Amino acid sequence: MVDEAIVQPNIKEKVEVRKVLYKVVKRLIDILGGLVGCVLLVPITVAVYIARKILKEDDGPMFYEQLRLGKDGKHFKLYKYRSMxxxxxxxxxxxxxxxxxxxxxxxxxxxxRNDPRITKLGNFLRKTSLDEFPQFINILKGDMSLVGPRPIVDREVKLFGDKMEIVHSVRPGLTGYWAANGRSDTTYEQRVNMEAYYAENFSFSLDIKIILKTIKAVFEKEGAI
Known part of the structure; x- marks a missing residue:
């Protein structure tokens, strides 16, 4: 007869090893993805600069910085192209x-849905999700991951309630379970549940599914803000 006292610790140890391996490999993938994204950021930034000049929407900084909450609830500066x-x-x-x-x-x-603050170029950047592209810098720095719950601002913490702790147990992502599944077509309560689901069930297979759905959504402009 197998001793349960021996089996259970072994199972727990294997689970912990898998979690550590997942985090190490995921970080390596994030670094590679961040490098590729930052290279692509150069020509995109040039194009955005030219478009701002043509549309005469260059009366402010091209980039927008905002304090967001990251892993363990720590603040970091999130980068975006200015769209407002x-x-x-x-x-x-x-x-x-x-x-x-x-x-x-x-x-x-x-x-x-009809935000009076968004510029013409900003509307295009948001619909194509290009406004988020500078976040590859955040990924390279380690503030974010390619996949994870979308980072929130302080005022949104209360809306997450008791799910905030589990959501903040992982790095926020450029895309995530909520972002790839409707985004603007979901209620905030649904968003909270989706973000918590990912934080509790993250895996390589789920990450791949999210990335593929995100690519599809970007090209079809599904759920764009």
Whole structure:
């Protein structure tokens, strides 16, 4: 008869070894992906610079930095191409104060389908997800991973409730289970559940499925903001 006291520790040890191996290999893949992404970032940045000049939307920095919450709840600077006009926060406050329907939508989903802050170029960058491309820098730095829960801002913590701890147990990602499965077509509650699901069930096979779905969604512009 097999001694359960011996079998159970062995199973736990194997699970832990697999987790460590997953994290090491995933980080190596992130570094490789980050390097490739940063190389591609150069011509894309040139194209964005030219487009900003042509559309006369160059009245502010090309890049946008925002503090987001990463692994273990630590803050980091997330990089994006600027897709909003200067003074966007003040414009949002005024817009929500004068538009009850929009205020309810924003409180529920933390975003607006018809956002008055987004520029013409910004709208294109968001629909194609190109606005997120500078985050390959974050991936190379180790702030983010290619796949993981999307990083949030401080005001969103309360919306995650008791699922916040498990979500913050992994690195945030450029794409993730929620981002690849509807994104703008889901409620915030659904987002929370999807992000928590990934954090509890991460694996190489799930990562591959998410990456393939993301590529498909980007080309078909599914769920773009």
């Amino acid at each position: 006009i200067i003074g966007a926060d003040e414009i949002l406050k005024e817009y929500l104060a004068n538009n009850e329907e929009a205020r309810i939508e924003f409180e529920k989903n933390q975003k607006l």
